[in-house]
Amino acid sequence: MKDNSTILIPAADADILHTLDGHDELNEQMRMIDLTEEDLRLLRLMKPVVEQEIDYITDQFYNTVLGVNKLEAIILEHSSIERLKKTLREHIIEIFDGNVNEEYIAKRLRIANIHKRIGLEPKWYLSAFQNLQNVFIAVIYNEAHRDVERVKLVRTVTKLLNLEQQLVLEAYEKENIREKEEQYLLVKNELKAKIAEFSGELIDLSIDTNAAVEQLVASSNEVNNTFQRTASSALETQGKAREGRGQLDSLSGQIDLIYNSTNAMEQSVNELSRSSRQIQKIVAAVQDIADQTKILSLNATIEAARAGEHGRGFSVVAQEVSRLAEDTKNTVIRIGELTLQSSSLTSQVVGEIHKVQELTESGKHQSLETSRLFSDIVDSMQSSTQRIVTVEEEIKVLIQTIEGIGSATAQTAASAGQFKAATDNL
Known part of the structure; x- marks a missing residue:
């Protein structure tokens, strides 16, 4: 570096700005x-x-x-x-x-x-x-x-360096803008492609979803119809169960009447049995009388034979009395046999009546149990019917909701189509 040199600055005639054509x-x-x-x-x-x-x-x-x-x-x-x-x-x-x-x-x-x-x-x-x-x-x-020269030279150098910095920084800025535009265009095209792809998939998905919703609505309507038929059938079954319970109540009343009738019949048969026993006693008494009459007739015959000619008429009477006594005895024996047979049949009837009473009692209990079961069935059917009606209302609400989803899906598909069209115009 040469410290002994200097720069001679001439005086300026005028400050003329430097310019470039076209800039x-x-x-x-x-x-x-x-x-x-x-x-x-x-x-x-x-x-x-x-x-x-x-x-x-x-x-x-x-x-x-x-x-x-x-x-x-x-x-x-x-x-x-x-x-x-x-x-x-x-x-x-x-x-x-x-x-x-x-x-x-x-x-x-x-x-x-x-x-x-x-x-x-x-x-x-x-x-x-x-x-x-x-x-x-x-x-x-x-x-x-000289300070004046230094200031003037420093100012001039500073102006040129400043101009050069402006040029370079402007070039930097333009290059940055160009790169950003290229990057923006790249991102825009990529985003446009992604949005177009997404919109297409969204449209396809919306169409598939809408079709699935329509099918779901149809299935829900079918299920609703089935529930309505089930509810109607349940109400009909409930009515029949009530009718069956009424018939069982009537049957229970008839069984009570049969039971009471068998009790009366048993009393009548018992009375008949007692009458048969009385008849048997009477038959025994008549048989004794017949035996005694026959003995008397025999004695009369013996006495008529002793009387000879005078006792012949009496002998005829004695023979008739003997014959009557024999017929009486035979009749009494026949009555006794019939009475014994009647007594045996009466015992059998009493036994059968007891069996009927036992069966009637068992039928009565079974009828009461069946009536109770029918009451439970009626109550259960009523509860089930109420639940079916509740489910039916819920299904109606579900169908309305699904239809709303279908409408929203269709609107989404339309929006996706508009979105895709707007993306294509980017």
């Missing part, structure tokens, strides 16, 4: 930073000094940059230190050519695209340019001895 927005930017033709002349005046100090400038720049591990890794991955130093020397000297033209702008934009491609973030680019600006200021303060 209205860039001209506005240069107007805002007040970049004039005088600034470009000052850059050209500084060029020899910069060329003399170029190695110092590049070394100072990269000493700072290589102190950041991340930046060093980027450099070593995509290039080499010496190669980048050579490029930076050329770049800096071009700045001090003072030619801000189409080529100058295009080259800065290419540099920005290279920085973006290798992954250099804007913050590191700005930090590096600030470092470069500091080095330039140090050189200026060493070369210019």
Whole structure:
């Protein structure tokens, strides 16, 4: 570094703004930073000094940059230190050519695209340019001895570095916008495809669901009809059970009458048995009388034989009495036999009546038990009928709910179709 040199700055005639044809927005930017033709002349005046100090400038720049591990890794991955130093020397000297033209702008934009491609973030680019600006200021303060010259040179260098940063950052921004648009388009197309696929599946699912709901409604209606028929049959069965219980009650009454009748019959048969026993006693008495009469008739016959001719008439009477006694005896024996037979039959009738009474008593108990069972059946049928009616009402509510689901599914399918159509138009 040569401390004894100086930069002679001529007086400016007028501050004429630098402009480029066809770059209205860039001209506005240069107007805002007040970049004039005088600034470009000052850059050209500084060029020899910069060329003399170029190695110092590049070394100072990269000493700072290589102190950041991340930046060093980027450099070593995509290039080499010496190669980048050579490029930076050329770049800096071009700045001090003072030619801000189409080529100058295009080259800065290419540099920005290279920085973006290798992954250099804007913050590191700005930090590096600030470092470069500091080095330039140090050189200026060493070369210019008057404060007025120093200020003017620093201002000019700052304007050019600011313009270069604007160009590079704008290129960064445009590239970011382009990448975001590409990413957005990629995501949009992918999302569109996914939504279209999802909408198609949703439509198919809605159609299948709607068909299943319709089938479920039909099945539910069939089940409802079956429940209605079952309820009707249950009511009819309940009526028949009540009728059967009434008939059993009537049968129980008739069995009671039969039981009472058998009791009366048993009493009558017992009376008949007692009469038979009385008849048997009478028959025995008559038989004794007949035996005695026969003895008397025999005695009369004996006495008539003794009387001879006078007792002949009496003998005839005695024979008739004997014959009558014999007939009486035979009749009494026959009556006795019939009485015994009647008594035997009466005993058998009494035995059968007892059996009938036992069967009647058993039938009465069975009739009462059956009547009780029929009462339980009627109560159970009534409870079942009430439950069937309740289930029938619940099934009606279920059918209405299913129909509502079917309507919602159809609406979902329509919405999915509209959604798919809207997706196709994206």
